[in-house]
Amino acid sequence: MSREIAFDFEKFRVFFQNYSLSGFDRNTQLLDNLSQLHKKYFAFLTFIAELQYQKENPSRGISPFVTDNQLTYLTEACSDIGNAIFISVHGAYKASKLMLRSSIETFCKGIFEDEEPKILTEKSLYVIFDLIMELDSIKQEPSKTVFQTIHNEYKKLCADTHTATTINMAQITALKYFPAYDNKSMNEIKDVIFKLIPSYLFLLGLKYNKYYSKMDYRNKASIITQIKKELRPIIQGVK
Template identity: 35%
Template sequence: MVHKGYFSLLVFSSELTLNQAIGINSEVLNRVNETCSDIGASILLLAHGMYKQANMSLRSSIENFSKSIAYPECESIIEDKSVFSVFEKTRSISLFSTLRLKDRYTDITSIYSDLCAYTHTANASNMANISALNSIPKFDEGKCIEFINFSKKLLTCFLIIYTHLYRDRFFKFNLGNRDAVLHVLSPTERRHLMEATP
C-alpha cells in the first residue's frame, strides 16, 4: 500500500530531475530526491520491523520536503537548524496563500508532531527494544498499520503540493508517468489540478 504512493513520488522526482530540471535550483532537486530517499529508507526499515527508525526516517522526509518547496522563496531555510523555523518559513510561501493547499501542509506538520514521539521516545510503544540482532525482523500489526497510515497521508500531501507547485512542468511529463502520479490523487484533487484551482 505504501509502495504505490512511493512509486508515484519516485516517478515525479525522476521526471522533474531528468526531464524538467531546467530553471530549477539544484538545491531544490537535491531536497526533492532526498525526500524520496527518506521514504524509501523508511519502507526498508519497516520491512525489517524497525518501526522506530522507519518513523524517524518519515520525519526526516518532512523536513526535506519543507525545504524543497520553500527554498525558492527563502534560501536561508537550507541552513536552518530549527524545525519550528523551517515550518514557519514554509507556511509563509506564496503557494499557501490558498487555504486548501495550506491545509495539506498543516496535515503534514501534524503528522510530524506525531512522529516526534518516536524521536523523543515518548513512551514504551515508541521504543525499539532491540537487544540482539535476532530481535529483528519482527512484525507488529498495530505499528505497521500506524506507519502505513502516516505514509499514505504524507505521500498524498507531498504529491498534491508538488504537482501544484510544478503544475506547468507536470503536464509536460511523459503521459504514462503523469498517470502514475495522478493515480494516487483523489478524483477531487485531480480535478483541482486540471482546472488549476489551488
C-alpha cells in the same frame, strides 16, 4: 573478558550470515501493505524522475525553475521514504519513523527553498515551519490544509524521535528480534506514508504544474491517482 567478547562476536557474525527474509513472501498482510505502499512510492519516484528529466531537457516557458539544490533535497526526501519502507519490512519500525521525519525535513527544504531561503540555514524546525506557513503559496487553500497534514505528521513523528512516552519506545534489546513483522506497527508506518506522499504530490503538482502537464500520460496517471480525489482537478487544470 576478551574471550567472552570474541565468543559473542562469533554469534553476532553468524546471525548476519544467516539473516534472511525468506518466508516473508508468504505473509499476505505484509504483501498487501507493500503493494499499497509501492503505488504511493512509485508515484513519488516518478515525479522526481520527471523533474530531473525536464530540468536536463528544458522546454520554453517552464517555471518555476527547479534548482540543483532543490532537486537534491527532493530526491533525498524520496530516498528517505524508500528507506523507511525497506527497514519497516525488517521490523525496525521506530527507525522507519525517524526516516519519515527526515523525509519531511528534506521535502520542505526542497520545495520551499526558492520561496524562503532562510529554511536552509535556520536550525530550529519550529521556526522553519513557522516560516513556511507564512508563505503566500501556503496561506491559500487547499495548500494550507495539505501542508498542515504534513506538519501534523511531523509532530507525531517527533514523539518517536524524542521517545516521549513508553508507547514511543522500541525497547529492542537483542538483534534476534529481526526480522519481525507486527501488523499494527506496519499499519502505523503505512498510515503516515499514506498521508505524506499524497500531500507531497499535491504540492509538487501545484507548484510544478507546467512540468506535470508535459509528462507522459502514463506518468501522469501514476501520479494523479495517488492524490486525493477532491484535489485532482486542481492539478489537472479543471479547477
